[in-house]
Amino acid sequence: MTPTLRSAGAVTAAAGLLLSLAGCAGMGGSAEAAAPSANADCASVDKVTVVLQWVTQAQFAGYYAAKDKGFYADQCLDVTIQEGGTNVVPQQVLASGNAEFAVSHVIKSMASREQGADVVNISQTFERGAYLQVSWADSGISSLTDLKGTKMGSWGGGNELTLYAALKAEGIDPTTDITVLQQPFDMSMLLNHEADSVQAKTYNEYAQLLETVNPATGKLYQPSDFSVLDFQKLGYGTLEDGVYARGDWLAEGDNADIATRFLAGTNEGWAFCRDDADACVDMVVAQGSALGRTHQAWMMNEINKLMWPSTAGIGALSEEDWKRTVQVGIEGGVLTKDPGTDAYRTDLNAAALKLLEAKGVDVTGADWTPATVTLTEGGK
Structure with a gap:
């Protein structure tokens, strides 16, 4: 991984990043062909991979939007988005060192952590369960x-x-x-x-x-x-899609800075999908998803419900919800113990939100309301 020369240590030096990012313009393009990987303000570019927990669909539209609209490029990142599937366990791909970031659920990830995987939750994208x-x-x-x-x-x-x-x-x-x-x-x-x-x-x-x-x-x-x-209404809602990284990787060099910038780009992608859901549906359809457009439109609307309005800013982890999720896992015999506070970090997403606020991005979506989606036979 090539360290950026433009910035270092976003967690401890967020103010300097705010100034440099404020002047970065977003860039358009196609996620499948001409998505930008850098902008003129980048002294260098960090290449990273995020592995999803399933195939391309609106559930992951924020990542594709961040790539397609240049939000990752604004953060001096070149991001490879790796699809998941029946034989792909994201937290295991992450633990093996084949990706820098993974999208997974808390209980799944903490079960892997109990088995020795050094996976750490750095952003809780979905505030609600599905x-x-x-x-x-x-x-x-x-x-x-x-x-x-x-x-x-x-x-x-x-x-x-x-x-x-x-x-x-x-x-x-x-x-x-x-x-x-x-x-x-x-x-x-x-x-x-x-x-x-x-x-x-x-x-x-x-x-x-x-x-x-x-x-x-x-x-x-x-x-x-x-x-x-x-399960959410029954009191057994658990935290689902969030972003994970390896604890040892985060401790090396400027990787915490890279993680902060990745979260900033990702969160901006989700904010874009909140404000222009149709465009994000078009993006995932263009990626070759097997699901039809009205199905994707339903999914995008329901995914937005899991994030918006955001209580404390997109990706902010509620420690109360974390504890409830872990307790559900323990009471159900899935987890044997509380993984402790080393299993998550809230500082990286907090720094990412500051970067976005400096760009004028609405990170809470307090006024967002869901759309009404009409389904068609087969979701076409």
């Missing part, structure tokens, strides 16, 4: 305890951790009290009545249900056709 367990409206499932004795779809791969923790906290052992079925990453298992309930996220799989034609009516399914257990 996990759902969905069943048919006539299933009789209206609470977590109603899942006992049922056939339950679950993705596995770490995505079951919040679900299992909540069940165990309710006195239900998912390994003996429930028949757990391996759920594909779609809603076919519920639609085909192969399972009584399935996992979903507000921004993706739930929309897949509402994009499906009800054969009894010839029209799309409606929310009233389903019973939804929202």
Whole structure:
């Protein structure tokens, strides 16, 4: 990694960075072809990689916007965005040294940390959770305890951790009290009545249900056709997408400065997607996502709900929410202990927010309100 000559130690010398960044103009271009990697004010450019926890979709639009609109370039960064997938565990890619940053959930990452991975949360992008367990409206499932004795779809791969923790906290052992079925990453298992309930996220799989034609009516399914257990509303919401780096890497040279600038660029990307959601939908569609445009528009709107309005600025970690998330993991037997305060840092994102405020970026979105998105068959 080449240290920048333009600035060093953003955490301890934020004032100097504010002056240099205030004059940096944003640059346009295509994320897939001509995204800028630097600007004229950069004495040098730091190359870094961020690994996502799934394939390209609006869930990660802020990263693509930061690259496409030149926000990373404004921070003297050349960022490679690496897609995730079924065989990609972001925090493990990070721990192995194959990326400088990773997008992951707190419980997943802290489980990896217990196993020896030196992963540290440096920005909590999503302030709110999106996990759902969905069943048919006539299933009789209206609470977590109603899942006992049922056939339950679950993705596995770490995505079951919040679900299992909540069940165990309710006195239900998912390994003996429930028949757990391996759920594909779609809603076919519920639609085909192969399972009584399935996992979903507000921004993706739930929309897949509402994009499906009800054969009894010839029209799309409606929310009233389903019973939804929202873990956030049930008190088992856990912190989901956040940015992670390695603790030992952050301690080396100017890497804390690089991390601060990466967070500034990323957070500005998310602010852009808040203010111009349609443009961000276009970006992820242009990246070749297999999901249709109306599905992506739904996802972008729901993702924005997880961030905006932001209580203390995009990416700011609530220690109360952190403790609740860790406690859910412990009570559910996913974590054996509190990982301690070394498992997260709030100073880097705080410095990043100061950089953005100096550029006039709205980091809280206090006036943001969600849009109304009309889904179409198949999300096209």
